[in-house]
Amino acid sequence: MSLSIGVDVGGTKIAAGLVDESGRIIERVRRETPAGDREAIAQAVAASILDFADSGAQHVGIGAAGYVSADRSTVIFAPNLSWVNEPLGQEVAAIAGVDVIVENDANAAAWGEYKFGAAAGASSAVAVTIGTGVGGGIIANGKLVRGNSGFGGEIGHMRLATEGPICGCGKPGCWEAFASGTALTRYAVERTAADPESGATILAHGNGKATGLAVTAAAQAGDPMALDIFRTVARYTAIGVSNLISLLDPQVVVLAGGVSEAGSLLLDPVLEQLPQYLSASDHRPPTPIRLATLGNDAGIIGAADLARQAA
Numbered sequence: 001m002s003l004s005i006g007v008d009v010g011g012t013k014i015a016a017g018l019v020d021e022s023g024r025i026i027e028r029v030r031r032e033t034p035a036g037d038r039e040a041i042a043q044a045v046a047a048s049i050l051d052f053a054d055s056g057a058q059h060v061g062i063g064a065a066g067y068v069s070a071d072r073s074t075v076i077f078a079p080n081l082s083w084v085n086e087p088l089g090q091e092v093a094a095i096a097g098v099d100v101i102v103e104n105d106a107n108a109a110a111w112g113e114y115k116f117g118a119a120a121g122a123s124s125a126v127a128v129t130i131g132t133g134v135g136g137g138i139i140a141n142g143k144l145v146r147g148n149s150g151f152g153g154e155i156g157h158m159r160l161a162t163e164g165p166i167c168g169c170g171k172p173g174c175w176e177a178f179a180s181g182t183a184l185t186r187y188a189v190e191r192t193a194a195d196p197e198s199g200a201t202i203l204a205h206g207n208g209k210a211t212g213l214a215v216t217a218a219a220q221a222g223d224p225m226a227l228d229i230f231r232t233v234a235r236y237t238a239i240g241v242s243n244l245i246s247l248l249d250p251q252v253v254v255l256a257g258g259v260s261e262a263g264s265l266l267l268d269p270v271l272e273q274l275p276q277y278l279s280a281s282d283h284r285p286p287t288p289i290r291l292a293t294l295g296n297d298a299g300i301i302g303a304a305d306l307a308r309q310a311a
Contacts, residue, residue, distance in 0.1 A: 003057040004311075005049055005098075006304030008105060008296075009033065009041070009064045011080040016048035017297070018055050019304035023116030025297060027052065036082055045088070046095035059311045060100045061303030062088060063108030065135075070150035072101040072310075079168070101310050105299050107153055109292075110137020111144055112302030113254045117294040122251040126244050127292070128155065130237065130266075131257035133168060134176035138248065144306070156180070160239055179236035181259050185212045187229045198225050212259070219265050230262065234269035241270065242277040245287050256292035267291055 003026070007016040014033050017025040029051045034040035049060055066078025073089035075081075093100040103111075110127035114137075119125035123142050129135040134156030138145040146152045156176035157169055165186070167174035177183060188210035192199030199210065201223040206214030218226035241253055260266055271289060275281040294301060 002308060003055050004304040004308040005052055005055075005057050005060040006108070006300035006302065006307070007045055007048060007060065007062045008108070008299035008303065009045060009062060009081070010105075011065070014041075014044055014048055015296070015300060016045075016051070017300040017304065018052045018057060019301055021308065023112070023301045023305065025300060027055075028300070033081075038081075038083065038086060039091075041081065042088060042091040043095065046092045049092065049096040049098060058098050059307040060092070060096070060098050061108065061305070061307030061310075062092065062100060062102045063105035063299040063303040064088060064102055065105050067151050067154075068102050068104045068107075070146065070148070072103060072150070075102060076150075099307070099311065101307050103303055103306055104135075104137075104150075104153065106135030107137040107144055107146070108302035108306065109135075109256060109294075109298035110139065110153075110254070110302065111306055112294050112298035112300075113256060113292050114139045114302075115305055116301055117298060118254045118290040118292050119252045124248070124250045125252045125254060126155075126248060126250045127254040127256050128237070128241065128244075129257040130180060130255060130259040132181050134174075134180045134240075135257075138250075140248070140250075155240065155244065158240065158243065160236055175236065175240045179233045179240065181212050181257075183236075184215060184229060184233050184259060185210065187232055188212070188215045188226075191225055191229065195225070202226055216262050216265065219262070227265075230265045231269045231273075233259070234266055235273050237266070238270045238273040239277050241289065242274060242279075246279055250287065253287055253289045254292050255289065256298060260291055261295075263291060 017028040067076040075086040136155035161173040164173040165177040167177040205217040
């Protein structure tokens with residue numbers, strides 16, 4: 001049995017798993033991410049890997065938020081972790097004594113869905129991760145597309161408008177500023193403040209606050225304002241997906257991330273609105289749009305498989 005280790009490094013948690021060649025997580029561990037301490041994060045990642053020392057696994061893939069170098073060793077910039085030119089791969093390898101590759105977390109999750117999840121069997125796919133922000137990964141001809149410098153696939157920073165809300169990157173009009181979990185919450189705050197009576201159900205589900213979870217719960221109960229908020233997020237998602245289909249013509253598009261866990265609340269209005277934005281929609285073969293199937297495990301599974309392939 002070929003075993004490798006996948007690690008998903010987030011702003012609040014480090015999740016790691018021992019993964020076999022079929023994409024099954026055999027064993028897993030989880031730690032809190034040390035706050036604001038670069039060296040402590042590397043040590044915590046290494047400790048998570050060493051938890052599997054008895055497995056004999058020698059190849060490790062680390063999925064990390066941010067821009068990763070083309071040689072998959074260094075996190076060039078990760079604002080949520082306060083990393084700039086962080087040689088994470090070398091640091092962890094030196095501590096844990098194993099071979100390490102570093103991959104963008106959305107790329108790792110996309111690869112997991114491509115190999116073992118919603119896009120299994122396809123030769124080309126795009127995964128759109130809709131969480132706090134919007135990330136993504138592109139697979140073409142069976143290979144992950146990283147681009148010339150390793151920065152490819154940052155679809156959340158594609159422009160959907162020349163003006164609009166300011167993204168976390170500091171630029172206006174990014175996809176993730178219009179159609180992310182952060183955007184969904186912003187719409188809820190704005191609309192419930194403008195019309196508290198119509199927003200009463202959302203506020204009730206959020207104990208007086210307009211949160212993303214409250215919007216989802218209210219939408220599941222059929223609340224008109226909450227459903228309209230999801231429709232707004234879906235409209236911008238459909239615009240972004242139409243751009244990806246026009247550019248890449250993938251076999252399948254996968255919607256992943258926390259917002260996608262709302263299921264049909266997001267997917268149905270995306271499918272409904274996509275034709276009005278997709279050029280030649282009446283003449284081109286339909287591109288399946290599916291919900292992710294691996295959930296939060298996609299990044300671990302994908303990172304482990306990428307490490308196995310790099311061995």
